[in-house]
Amino acid sequence: MDLIERIDQWGRTTPDRPAHISGGEVLTYRQLIAKSDLLADHLIKTLPQDRSPVGIYGHKENEMLIGFLGCVKSNHPYIPLDTSLPAHRVDAIISTAQASLLLKPDDIAQLTHRGQSSNFEMRRLQKDDAWYIIFTSGSTGDPKGVIISRGCLESFISWILDEQGFKDSGEIFLNQAPFSFDLSVMDLYSSLATGGTLFSINKEDIAELRALYQSFAVSGITTWVSTPSFARMCLMDAGFKASLLPGVRKFWFCGETLAPEVAANLLQRFPKAEVWNTYGPTEATVATTSIQITRKILEKYPALPVGRAKPGTLVEVHDSGGSSVPAGERGEIIISGSNVGLGYIHRPDLTSKSFFEYKGWRAYRTGDAGHYQDDLLFFDGRLDFQIKLHGYRIEIGDIEANLQALENVRDAVVIPAMKQERADHLVAFVIFKENPTGSEFENMQRLKKGLGSRLPDYMVPRRFIFLREFPLTPNGKADRRKLAEKIQ
Numbered sequence: 381m382d383l384i385e386r387i388d389q390w391g392r393t394t395p396d397r398p399a400h401i402s403g404g405e406v407l408t409y410r411q412l413i414a415k416s417d418l419l420a421d422h423l424i425k426t427l428p429q430d431r432s433p434v435g436i437y438g439h440k441e442n443e444m445l446i447g448f449l450g451c452v453k454s455n456h457p458y459i460p461l462d463t464s465l466p467a468h469r470v471d472a473i474i475s476t477a478q479a480s481l482l483l484k485p486d487d488i489a490q491l492t493h494r495g496q497s498s499n500f501e502m503r504r505l506q507k508d509d510a511w512y513i514i515f516t517s518g519s520t521g522d523p524k525g526v527i528i529s530r531g532c533l534e535s536f537i538s539w540i541l542d543e544q545g546f547k548d549s550g551e552i553f554l555n556q557a558p559f560s561f562d563l564s565v566m567d568l569y570s571s572l573a574t575g576g577t578l579f580s581i582n583k584e585d586i587a588e589l590r591a592l593y594q595s596f597a598v599s600g601i602t603t604w605v606s607t608p609s610f611a612r613m614c615l616m617d618a619g620f621k622a623s624l625l626p627g628v629r630k631f632w633f634c635g636e637t638l639a640p641e642v643a644a645n646l647l648q649r650f651p652k653a654e655v656w657n658t659y660g661p662t663e664a665t666v667a668t669t670s671i672q673i674t675r676k677i678l679e680k681y682p683a684l685p686v687g688r689a690k691p692g693t694l695v696e697v698h699d700s701g702g703s704s705v706p707a708g709e710r711g712e713i714i715i716s717g718s719n720v721g722l723g724y725i726h727r728p729d730l731t732s733k734s735f736f737e738y739k740g741w742r743a744y745r746t747g748d749a750g751h752y753q754d755d756l757l758f759f760d761g762r763l764d765f766q767i768k769l770h771g772y773r774i775e776i777g778d779i780e781a782n783l784q785a786l787e788n789v790r791d792a793v794v795i796p797a798m799k800q801e802r803a804d805h806l807v808a809f810v811i812f813k814e815n816p817t818g819s820e821f822e823n824m825q826r827l828k829k830g831l832g833s834r835l836p837d838y839m840v841p842r843r844f845i846f847l848r849e850f851p852l853t854p855n856g857k858a859d860r861r862k863l864a865e866k867i868q
């Protein structure tokens with residue numbers, strides 16, 4: 381597959397078809413191709429030819445897509461950065477990635493307003509050239525940037541299109557996830573590769589159910605891509621059913637556990653639609669396994685499987701010694717194959733911990749526990765302190781390190797408060813260096829504000845509990861189990 385060529389051809393064959401609709405603004409394929417060529421031309425002329433990354437900082441604007449393709453066509457991988465990231469975090473990402481430029485939608489609009497580029501020559505990516513770099517939470521407080529090559533992305537998209545039988549038929553894909561979260565890669569490139577329309581909903585829509593439903597009613601969405609958390613939120617309203625979205629034929633989920641009741645409710649309210657569960661980390665390009673969740677699967681398995689590996693991939697469960705375990709036994713999920721990324725940008729230390737060569741392929745230790753049953757993979761939780769909160773991937777250590785960097789904080793431990801076996805919100809336990817002045821409420825507000833300037837809102841704990849000491853385990857570490865008992 382030549383993904384860029386596939387996308388560009390829509391500019392020639394169906395130039396007036398909408399490529400992206402966001403907040404009522406429409407970007408056609410003609411505009412997308414012409415403007416991304418213009419941007420690429422500008423980047424080739426102004427940036428060193430060193431394949432250095434370019435940050436694209438915005439939300440769901442049409443210019444985000446122009447920015448992404450403009451970077452790729454100039455052989456500079458892009459880093460999608462959502463506006464939910466505070467300036468401190470954006471600075472940390474730009475500096476870790478050694479990015480040569482940070483572009484915002486206004487910059488992109490200005491650079492591309494002319495409309496068409498003359499005699500532009502695209503820089504074609506080789507298989508192992510980076511296409512994008514997505515930053516995820518890192519356990520020591522520094523975000524880490526996963527490098528995804530052209531080969532990885534094309535392997536992933538080819539699989540999705542084959543499996544789902546998408547023809548070039550102009551599907552309309554829901555884009556719920558911010559572009560900084562790799563779930564969005566699933567809808568973005570499935571749509572662009574097939575001449576479809578990406579229908580983005582923005583954070584204002586999501587915060588206001590009525591606005592969201594108005595968006596849905598006019599959307600014509602045929603393929604729904606979101607986290608299970610988002611679907612669960614929509615299902616809380618009885619109006620979320622086939623009459624609101626009569627065109628939906630598929631629900632695709634990835635990123636966190638799909639609860640059986642969410643799948644069952646969707647099948648009931650959208651009788652003509654299929655529900656799919658897919659699994660995988662950013663490091664292995666969005667998703668590596670998949671399964672259609674039918675009524676039969678729901679009846680048979682109380683916890684839903686995440687499916688079978690995509691072709692060209694080996695997904696094994698290993699014991700701590702690195703040997704594959706028999707079906708039914710738990711171990712760590714190891715992914716190897718064509719969709720495993722190139723590692724973490726400028727972090728060879730972290731890369732060598734998690735990426736390795738296995739049976740001649742690039743392989744990744746997911747840190748996920750899992751087992752096989754009936755030739756199907758099941759996800760059994762994490763082996764470390766990474767969590768998913770409402771679909772967001774968070775390293776608990778990232779929040780703790782950023783809390784400890786705040787003034788007067790001696791030590792901090794963060795624990796997810798659980799509800800029906802899912803993380804519901806975060807609770808921070810904090811020890812101050814010196815007795816602070818002010819009430820507990822004021823101190824909590826001060827810490828929330830300090831943390832909010834370093835981390836996105838979804839990583840700021842909802843509750844704070846101030847202690848003089850932490851209970852300790854026999855080997856002298858903060859006893860997380862005892863702390864968790866205080867909040868459950």
Ligand code: AMP
Nearest residue numbers: 634635636637658659660661662759773
């Ligand atoms: P991210 O890199 O944000 O996509 O997060 C990857 C992690 O999300 C995986 O390592 C798993 O822990 C979790 N995850 C992804 N897909 C699923 C799924 N279908 N079911 C359960 N957990 C999942």
